Amino acid sequence: MSRSDELFDTDAVAVRGPGDRVRQGARRERLASRGQRGQSRGPDISKAVGALAVEMVGRRVRVRLDDGRESILPTRGALVGVADRVQIVDGVIVGTEPRRSTLERTGESAGVRLVASNATLLACVCAATDPPFRPGLVDRMLVAAGAGGMQAMVVLNKCDTGMPDAVLEWMARYEALGYGIALVSATDGRGIAELAARLSEHTTVLVGHSGVGKSTLVRALVPGADVRVGDVDAWGRGRHTTTAAQLFSLPGGGQLIDVPGVREFGVAHVDRHALRTHFPELFDLPCKYRDCLHEGEDGCMADEVVSWPERLDSYRKLLAECV
Numbered sequence: 001m002s003r004s005d006e007l008f009d010t011d012a013v014a015v016r017g018p019g020d021r022v023r024q025g026a027r028r029e030r031l032a033s034r035g036q037r038g039q040s041r042g043p044d045i046s047k048a049v050g051a052l053a054v055e056m057v058g059r060r061v062r063v064r065l066d067d068g069r070e071s072i073l074p075t076r077g078a079l080v081g082v083a084d085r086v087q088i089v090d091g092v093i094v095g096t097e098p099r100r101s102t103l104e105r106t107g108e109s110a111g112v113r114l115v116a117s118n119a120t121l122l123a124c125v126c127a128a129t130d131p132p133f134r135p136g137l138v139d140r141m142l143v144a145a146g147a148g149g150m151q152a153m154v155v156l157n158k159c160d161t162g163m164p165d166a167v168l169e170w171m172a173r174y175e176a177l178g179y180g181i182a183l184v185s186a187t188d189g190r191g192i193a194e195l196a197a198r199l200s201e202h203t204t205v206l207v208g209h210s211g212v213g214k215s216t217l218v219r220a221l222v223p224g225a226d227v228r229v230g231d232v233d234a235w236g237r238g239r240h241t242t243t244a245a246q247l248f249s250l251p252g253g254g255q256l257i258d259v260p261g262v263r264e265f266g267v268a269h270v271d272r273h274a275l276r277t278h279f280p281e282l283f284d285l286p287c288k289y290r291d292c293l294h295e296g297e298d299g300c301m302a303d304e305v306v307s308w309p310e311r312l313d314s315y316r317k318l319l320a321e322c323v
């Protein structure tokens with residue numbers, strides 16, 4: 001499987017490089033500090049206005065103020081994700097409030113990327129055949145959800161085009177592992193009302209391979225939503241894509257974050273000793289050593305106990321990538 005870095009449809013996502021260096025807004029910050037020569041103070045946070053980040057627009061951020069007004073603002077020294085509560089001083093975003101969750105993925109060359117903030121649920125959206133169902137990609141997203149501090153579910157979209165047994169079997173496995181599942185069609189509407197009810201208590205981030213129908217799902221769940229992500233071509237790349245991520249309010253309650261599709265989802269930022277905690281079937285295995293990493297070492301019981309060898313393969317593959 002290729003791990004080429006063009007993972008997201010657009011590059012317009014916040015980027016955190018090696019050593020946590022905040023690159024986003026770095027140039028702007030340099031320019032700004034040049035213009036401020038002679039001024040010794042940074043932004044006066046006591047004068048900050050709070051707002052909600054609702055869309056990434058290139059390197060700027062659309063924010064919604066508490067009175068409902070919206071504005072597209074630059075950032076200075078702040079790494080912002082959609083659904084962050086931001087602090088604004090003099091028309092510039094200078095900080096974010098503490099997050100309740102952080103969805104991150106590792107890019108091949110650009111370090112760790114912030115996909116979304118403050119989601120309580122990750123909905124991993126898949127299709128059975130177009131594009132093909134990829135359990136390995138699902139597993140990565142479930143790990144990223146667990147590591148970032150949110151619940152996770154798997155949504156099989158495009159059920160109007162058929163539900164192959166092999167895919168239904170995978171969905172049943174995820175359900176048996178304790179993840180929520182939903183079988184839906186964004187185009188004929190099946191399963192959408194039930195899904196909306198389940199999302200009503202959450203800020204949900206929709207993630208999945210390009211072309212699985214995330215944006216179409218947003219339109220089905222939020223009638224009239226102004227989804228700005230364009231069509232996808234045969235390679236799953238967005239055309240006319242001007243936005244990286246967008247937040248929507250669900251009519252029945254809850255919020256939805258649409259992010260551009262991924263072809264890969266790196267989780268190398270996850271601690272390798274914590275990785276097994278994001279695979280429910282690896283809890284409490286009767287291995288010889290309590291801190292067993294389940295690599296099949298002496299006294300490891302994983303190969304005998306775990307029912308789905310594909311999941312164990314998936315775990316070991318990720319383990320090899322993790323720090």
Ligand SMILES: Nc1nc2c(ncn2[C@@H]2O[C@H](COP(=O)(O)OP(=O)(O)O)[C@@H](O)[C@H]2O)c(=O)[nH]1
Pocket residue numbers: 157158159160161184185186187188208209210211212213214215216217229230231232261
């Ligand atoms: N048959 C079928 N096609 C769908 C469904 N949902 C989305 N599509 C189509 O799949 C393609 C990709 O959808 P899109 O929402 O752009 O995918 P995204 O890249 O995940 O945002 C579009 O041609 C959609 O019309 C569905 O439930 N059934």
Ligand SMILES: [Mg+2]
Pocket residue numbers: 214215216229259260261
């Ligand atoms: Mg989309």
Ligand SMILES: [Zn+2]
Pocket residue numbers: 285287292293294295296299300301302
């Ligand atoms: Zn073991």
